[in-house]
Amino acid sequence: xxxxxxDDQRREYVITQPNTPLPWINYLGCEAYFGIISxxxxxxxxxxxxxxxxxxxxxxxxxxxxxxxxYLYLRDNDRGEFWSPSWxxxxxxxxxxxxxxxxxxxxISSSYSKIEAQTTYFVxxxxxxxxxxxxxxNRRKKTAKLSLFSxxxxxxxxxxxxxxxxxxxxxxxxxxxxxxVIYHKTEYRERRNHFAYFACSEKxxxxxxxxxxxxxxxxxxxxxxxxxxGKSFNSVAHGWAPHGSHHxxxxxxxxxxxxxxxxxxxxxNPVDRxxxxxxxxTINKQTVKPVIAKYLDGKNVTAAFERLQHYWxxxxxxxxxxxxxxxxxxxxxxxxxYQCMATFNMSRSASFYESGIGRGLGFRDSNQDLLGFVxxxxxRARERILDLSATQLKTGGxxxxxxxxxxxxxxxxxxxxxxxxxxxxxxxxxxxKETGDWSILDEPVQFENEPGSEQxxxxxxxxxxxxxxxxTGPHGxxxxxxxxxxDCLNLNCFSDTPGQSFQTTTNKDGTVAExxxxxxxxxxxxxELAAIAKKRKLNQEAERCLAEAxxxxxxxxxxxxDGAWFVRAYDDFGKPIGSKVCEEGKIFIESQxxxxxxxxxxxxxxxxxxxxxxxxxxxxxxxxxxxxxxxTKYHISLGxxxxxxxxxxxxxxxxxxxxxxxxxxxxxxGNGDRAFDYYTRINPSAREKIGDMHxxxxxxxxxxxxxxxxxxxxxxxxxxxxGTAAWTYFTVTQxxxxxxxxxxxxxxxxxxxxKWKSFTVTRRFRGNTYVIEVRNPKGKQRGVKKLLVNGxxxxxxxxxxxxxxxxxxxxxxxxxx
Ligand code: BGC
Ligand code: NOJ
Numbered sequence: 012x013x014x015x016x017x018d019d020q021r022r023e024y025v026i027t028q029p030n031t032p033l034p035w036i037n038y039l040g041c042e043a044y045f046g047i048i049s050x051x052x053x054x055x056x057x058x059x060x061x062x063x064x065x066x067x068x069x070x071x072x073x074x075x076x077x078x079x080x081x082y083l084y085l086r087d088n089d090r091g092e093f094w095s096p097s098w099x100x101x102x103x104x105x106x107x108x109x110x111x112x113x114x115x116x117x118x119i120s121s122s123y124s125k126i127e128a129q130t131t132y133f134v135x136x137x138x139x140x141x142x143x144x145x146x147x148x149n150r151r152k153k154t155a156k157l158s159l160f161s162x163x164x165x166x167x168x169x170x171x172x173x174x175x176x177x178x179x180x181x182x183x184x185x186x187x188x189x190x191x192v193i194y195h196k197t198e199y200r201e202r203r204n205h206f207a208y209f210a211c212s213e214k215x216x217x218x219x220x221x222x223x224x225x226x227x228x229x230x231x232x233x234x235x236x237x238x239x240x241g242k243s244f245n246s247v248a249h250g251w252a253p254h255g256s257h258h259x260x261x262x263x264x265x266x267x268x269x270x271x272x273x274x275x276x277x278x279x280n281p282v283d284r285x286x287x288x289x290x291x292x293t294i295n296k297q298t299v300k301p302v303i304a305k306y307l308d309g310k311n312v313t314a315a316f317e318r319l320q321h322y323w324x325x326x327x328x329x330x331x332x333x334x335x336x337x338x339x340x341x342x343x344x345x346x347x348x349y350q351c352m353a354t355f356n357m358s359r360s361a362s363f364y365e366s367g368i369g370r371g372l373g374f375r376d377s378n379q380d381l382l383g384f385v386x387x388x389x390x391r392a393r394e395r396i397l398d399l400s401a402t403q404l405k406t407g408g409x410x411x412x413x414x415x416x417x418x419x420x421x422x423x424x425x426x427x428x429x430x431x432x433x434x435x436x437x438x439x440x441x442x443x444k445e446t447g448d449w450s451i452l453d454e455p456v457q458f459e460n461e462p463g464s465e466q467x468x469x470x471x472x473x474x475x476x477x478x479x480x481x482x483t484g485p486h487g488x489x490x491x492x493x494x495x496x497x498d499c500l501n502l503n504c505f506s507d508t509p510g511q512s513f514q515t516t517t518n519k520d521g522t523v524a525e526x527x528x529x530x531x532x533x534x535x536x537x538x539e540l541a542a543i544a545k546k547r548k549l550n551q552e553a554e555r556c557l558a559e560a561x562x563x564x565x566x567x568x569x570x571x572x573d574g575a576w577f578v579r580a581y582d583d584f585g586k587p588i589g590s591k592v593c594e595e596g597k598i599f600i601e602s603q604x605x606x607x608x609x610x611x612x613x614x615x616x617x618x619x620x621x622x623x624x625x626x627x628x629x630x631x632x633x634x635x636x637x638x639x640x641x642x643t644k645y646h647i648s649l650g651x652x653x654x655x656x657x658x659x660x661x662x663x664x665x666x667x668x669x670x671x672x673x674x675x676x677x678x679x680x681g682n683g684d685r686a687f688d689y690y691t692r693i694n695p696s697a698r699e700k701i702g703d704m705h706x707x708x709x710x711x712x713x714x715x716x717x718x719x720x721x722x723x724x725x726x727x728x729x730x731x732x733x734g735t736a737a738w739t740y741f742t743v744t745q746x747x748x749x750x751x752x753x754x755x756x757x758x759x760x761x762x763x764x765x766k767w768k769s770f771t772v773t774r775r776f777r778g779n780t781y782v783i784e785v786r787n788p789k790g791k792q793r794g795v796k797k798l799l800v801n802g803x804x805x806x807x808x809x810x811x812x813x814x815x816x817x818x819x820x821x822x823x824x825x826x827x828x
Contacts, residue, residue, distance in 0.1 A: 012703040017696065017710070018111070022323070022345045024710040026050045026110040029098035032706040034077035036363055036731070037112035038353045039141055040134035044277060046081075046141055047361060048117045048132055050110040052097035053080035054363075055166070058139055058205075058277040060416035061360050061367025065170035066195075066207045066277055067163045068252075071366050075099075078231075079164060081143060081275075084238045085128060086158040088260075093158075093238050096121045096128035100232035112710070114323035114349055116316070125150040126157065135315035136322055140276030140302065144312055147271075149263035157261045160238050161273055164222055165195040165207060165253040171368040184253040186220045187294055192303060193220055193255045200292050205279045208299065209255035212272040212307040217243025222254035274306045326352075326387045330744055334770035336687075338696040343743055346696070350711045350736040351383030355395070357732050360415075364714075364729040371414040371421050374399055374431045375496065376734060378438035383737030385445045386752075392442055397456055400435060400471045405458045407432050407474030407481075411514075419460055424515060429482060429492035430529050432475035433536040439472060440539040444752035447777055447812065452547070469547070476540050479533045480559060485585055486570040487563075488525035489533060493517060494650075495526045495580075496669075497601060497637075499661035501650025502582050513651035525581040527571040527589075531605035534560045534567070538610070546754055564611055572617065576624040577602040579638070582648050589638065596649075598628050599638040604672025607679060619680050625673055626685070633725045634665035634693040635673055636718040658721025665716040667693045667735035671742035678746040678762035683792030686747055687764045690739070701725065712736055750774050750783060756809040759824045761785050762793040778815035783822040796827035 014035070015026035026035055029051050036054065039046035045061070047054035054077075055069035069079045082100060086093035094103035097110075097119045107122035116133035127148040134141045149155040167173045167180050187194040191214065195207040219225035219237055224246035227236025237243050243258040261269055278299040287295035305311050332343050358376050361367035377399055385392040402410045402420040409431035410420025420426075442451065452472075455465035482490045491502050493514055501513045502524035537560030544553035571578050579589025579599035589599040603621045612618035629635045641663030642653035655662035670693050677686035691697045693716065699709035707713045707727035714729035745751040749761030750772050757776050763785075772783045785795075795808045801821050810822060 013699060014702055017341055019341050023111040023113040029108050034363055035708045037117045039132055041115060041352055041356060044134050044139040049077050051099035052082055052119060053077035053099060056141060060414060062170050063416050064168060065166040068166040082162040084160040086238055086241050088156040088158055088241055094123050115319050126155060133316060133319060136318055140274055142306055142312055143273040145271045146268055148268040149265055152265055155263045158241050159259045159261055161257045163209060163255045167197050182250040184248045184250050186248045186253050188218055191215050193218060194294055195253050196294055204282055204285055206294055208276050210274045210303045210307060211257040213259040215257050216260045217245050217258040219243050219246045219256040220254055221246035221248040222252035225254055225256050270309055272307050272312055274303055329386050329775045331773045332748055335767050338694045339743060341696055342694060346710045347740045351740050354380045354732055354736045355384040359732045362732045365732055371412040373412050374409040375434045378434035379734045380737045381438040382441050383740035385441050389446045393451055396439055396442060397454055400468055401457045401460055403458055403471055407478030427492040428494055429490060430495040430532055432478045433532045435475050436472050436536040436540050444754055472540055476537060484523055484525040486525055486581060487566040488527060488570060489529035490521060491524045491526040491580060492521060495529050497661055499651035504650040505647050519583050523585055524583045527578050527580055527602045528605050530563050530567050530571060531602060531609045534563050535609035567606060567611055576621045577606045595640050595642045596638045598624060600629055600635055600669050604669055604676055607676035608672055613679060622676055631719045633716050634667060635670050636663045637661055637666045638663055641720040658718040660715055663718045663720050665718050667712055667714060668733055668738055671738035674742050675746045681762060681793045683762040684764050686762055690743060712739055748772055753809060756811045759783060759795055759798060759808050765790045765792050777812050779813055780819040781822050782819045785824045787826045789827060791826040794826055795824045797825040799823040
């Protein structure tokens with residue numbers, strides 16, 4: 012069953028019925044001001060940090076699942092009936108409904124009783140505000156007398172406090188209402204210099220700013236008292252729950268259309284000009300008035316919307332493919348790249364599954380997110396790398412998370428996730444390969460955000476690498492610490508106390524449990540660091556990295572190979588995990604992918620053998636599960652992984668994030684058919700046809716699809732904010748289509764299905780546009796034997812960097828291997 016369809020031309024997903032299995036959402040904003048919006052206008056907005064600067068309130072895990080948002084109500088004043096043009100919250104049966112999620116905007120259209128409505132929500136580039144452009148048309152034969160009510164609930168800034176500290180918060184709320192603008196200024200009188208505003212382009216018939224007056228006692232969003240009676244109460248919030256609602260009266264002749272604009276925004280005032288008049292407690296509005304006026308003007312709204320579209324034209328134009336597979340095309344050309352922007356901005360902080368108060372930006376996550384983002388806005392990738400590395404500990408370890416507003420490491424979570432530092436090496440390597448900007452390595456960067464501790468970024472990378480060398484266990488493998496990539500493999504935790512965090516509790520000294528996964532990661536990062544050192548002419552340093560990587564490789568062969576696949580780890584008793592000797596969890600995906608990506612086992616057949624084992628034990632038609640057999644009981648020595656029912660999340664779920672590691676590994680052994688098959692199994696577009704089973708959005712990857720041990724095998728959860736976005740994008744663009752960035756150029760090394768006859772990639776890279784046509788006349792899966800650049804054959808398969816040219820560079824590659 013489908014709930015809509017792709018409109019690739021317009022780069023939109025069109026949802027044609029409002030009651031999707033789960034809310035299907037989109038993101039507004041891609042710089043500093045963000046919003047989440049569902050297909051029925053649910054969601055909320057924030058400035059930079061979903062926890063500390065929440066503008067509007069949202070209650071998670073509600074019933075229905077998604078209540079609260081950017082709501083509008085239309086009321087027919089003659090008939091006295093009212094409805095929501097976005098279906099929620101009244102859920103009136105609409106005659107027509109359509110939601111178009113596009114690049115940075117969402118348009119919801121509907122028709123009810125011959126009144127058509129359409130609202131487009133977006134955030135203009137460079138602004139800290141969102142626009143709701145509302146249009147209403149009367150298709151009746153008679154004049155329609157309508158009322159329009161807007162509705163948002165203000166959040167008292169810190170979303171965590173807002174949801175818990177009622178004894179205080181019920182007494183702090185404050186607003187001002189001037190002209191057609193509602194200003195939310197809770198705590199402005201004291202330590203905040205910021206406020207929110209909600210403006211309307213029309214003269215108001217009334218307003219409400221106190222939620223409970225607007226709704227009325229014992230009523231909810233589906234039946235607000237003000238809307239029902241057709242008249243606002245002009246309530247002024249003092250404490251309780253500040254709210255924003257405008258009431259506009261609209262008389263529409265037959266066929267007439269009216270446009271009304273709402274602007275919801277965030278504004279900061281200079282400390283010395285907070286109040287106007289200066290000694291009052293009234294917000295100085297002079298600084299914000301021009302912005303409000305600008306966007307209440309339809310012409311400016313149209314221009315801002317066009318700018319946003321050009322912005323995305325440009326970003327998406329960096330990598331475009333035309334291949335025989337429509338699902339790969341639309342994910343690469345549109346949605347996967349777009350999802351990479353969201354994961355770059357949000358990390359794992361704010362989605363419909365991440366509450367915005369739980370986590371800041373993850374060190375490991377953000378570094379991996381760069382893989383799918385760095386080509387789009389390299390300058391922001393650079394800034395992110397420098398921010399992340401400034402939270403690095405002097406030991407080379409890392410704060411596991413940081414808050415984007417303060418850019419400081421999060422002390423509550425702390426450090427000790429022993430894979431973390433290596434992702435920095437890989438993130439920086441991706442940046443260097445994309446940009447060739449070697450100057451970043453010389454940037455002075457603090458440790459632990461301590462002034463005076465600055466060292467060149469390159470030194471941070473060295474410490475990342477050394478961190479593991481200084482922390483090996485009894486087998487010579489890296490100690491795992493609190494967890495490695497798999498946050499739920501908690502080998503030093505041994506928790507028997509309800510409510511303890513598996514990630515931050517350590518009841519063991521951590522000197523025994525080891526990770527084969529980190530060993531593989533270390534080898535991969537070591538090889539990258541060696542390549543970087545070599546480019547900096549630090550030959551000895553390069554040799555050292557390679558020697559240490561080779562040493563670790565030997566240890567992996569000795570203690571990390573189980574006979575038919577790579578072992579996953581050793582527990583606190585020194586016993587293997589992910590081995591045939593285990594009763595449950597005999598084989599894990601992570602170490603297979605990571606060791607092979609690091610190049611281990613490619614020469615002696617072990618890689619192929621491990622991949623055959625993955626295929627036999629872990630692959631399902633919905634993707635590759637994390638391990639088998641699933642844990643059926645709680646293993647105190649393993650931690651959170653065994654706390655999930657079999658088939659979910661880290662306990663044998665299809666954890667999509669690491670499927671690409673196997674896909675890359677398959678390309679490394681030249682198996683294009685299987686690589687692409689695995690890719691298609693988790694590709695949301697290819698799963699659109701099983702929407703009732705998949706349930707999440709068909710246009711973005713989900714973190715997890717329930718594994719074969721789960722009763723709901725095939726059901727996706729936790730869409731949007733997942734490392735799957737960057738890894739699938741990186742995998743399909745660089746390893747399957749094989750247009751791969753390298754330190755000195757663009758490598759052309761596709762590994763594709765044998766039945767593909769040809770495909771074309773357009774890639775902008777270091778100032779040039781390459782149009783690369785790959786032909787496969789003999790039905791091969793790999794092996795570029797001929798590479799023509801502007802008609803001339805070149806040796807090897809790397810397109811060297813060239814000075815920018817005015818015309819696109821035509822490349823022809825022929826597979827013959
Ligand atoms: C989840 C992991 C996640 C971790 C973050 C766990 O409950 O299963 O996927 O990485 O929480 O703290
Ligand atoms: C989600 C977390 O954000 C990520 O850091 C972790 O690697 C995976 N879960 C696997 O546990």
